[in-house]
Amino acid sequence: MTSRRRKAIIRRRIFIALLVAILVAIGALGYLIFKIAQNDPTENEDSSEITSVSSNVSEPSSEEAPTSSDVTSSKEEEPQEPEIITTPTGVELDANFGRLLLINGQNALPDDYDTKVRDYLVEIDPKYRNNNYVTQIHKDVYPYITAMVAAAQADGVDLRVWSPFRSYAIQNDLFQKQVNRVGGDEAKAATVVARPGTSEHNTGICADFNMASDAFESTEMYTWMCENAQDYGFILRYPKDKQHVTGVIYESWHWRFVGINYAKEIKELGVTLEEYVEMKNLDPAMDMYGDDSYKQ
Ligand SMILES: [Zn+2]
Incomplete structure (x- = not known):
């Protein structure tokens, strides 16, 4: 083989090698461009999504701690899950249901309450009461008060509802009579008979039993x-030695519905409703009219 021919072969080999290298490079470049063209927008979207998601996450996550604690505390404050108990006479009651509305001389009901509350009243069956003058109670309270009277009667105790709901008009009559009785002293009269709008009787969630007397x-x-x-x-509701808190004289006959678990806790603590509402930092006007979702 001549040196000329050998050189020609080498040149051809170099040329082929270069050609292959260029083709590989073009191929690689093309693939790279294709990949970038294909992935770029997606990657950008993803990353922007991630950014926005993470910013969404990070924003509420700073609120997340209070939010989750809010959920926890509201669960504690509002025991919405029913706790069904059965009374000795076979009545099923929800021990978690309650009405903590606070009514007193400082926490009066609105003027239109007297009209609105009528939608929530039901007639008490005569076998549970000994008065034909006032005969209605709040529907939320009805299953509890009738179960209680039935249980007392089953124990041979003649418990009867004497005075449950009273309208503002009836309350005003009673108040004016008391004012006359104490020689026109309205403040003194109010410690015995509440003014219209400041009596629990105006709500139908309390009752006097058998007789309103000592x-x-x-x-x-x-x-x-x-x-x-x-x-x-x-x-x-108005225990002995608590007149300075309730503003009302001791009334052995006046009992207020608050709910089974609340009543047990209030009794155990030995506090009045005023003290309980303050202790638990509750809104005195909570449950103003009742719980519409509650079925008696
Ligand atoms: Zn009363």
Whole structure:
């Protein structure tokens, strides 16, 4: 083989090698461009999504701690899950249901309450009461008060509802009579008979039993109530030695529905509703009219 021919072969080999290298380079470049063209927008979207998602996440995540604690605390404040108990006479009641509305001389009901509350009232069956003058109670309270009276009667105790709901007009009559009785002193009268709009009776979520007099304290009905009322959601609303808190004289006959678990806790703590509402930092006007979702 001549050196010329050998050189020609080498040149051809170099040329082929260069050609292959260029083709590989073009191929690689093309692939790279294709990949970039294909992936770029997606990658940008993804990353912007990630950015926006992470910014979305990071924003609420700073609120996340209070949000989750809010959920926890609201669960504690509002025991929405029913806790069904069965009374000795076979009535099923929800121990978690409650009405903590606070009404007193400082926390009056709105003027139009007297009209609005009528939608929530039901007639008490005569077998549970001993008064034909006032006969209605709030529907939320009806299953509890009738179960309580039935249980007392089953125990041989003649507990009866005497005075449940009273309209503003009836309350005003009672208040004016009391004002006359104490020689025109309205403030003094209000410690015995509340002014219209400041009486729990205007809501239908309380009741006087058997008789509205001190004689009730020495009856077996009162003894039975002291032992059992909390199991039906009722508390002695105006206890002895608490007039400075409630603004009302001791009334052994006046019992207020708050709910079974609330009544048990309030009794155990030995506090009035005023003290309980303050202790738990509750809105005094909570549950103003009742829980519409509640079925009696
Ligand atoms: Zn009363």
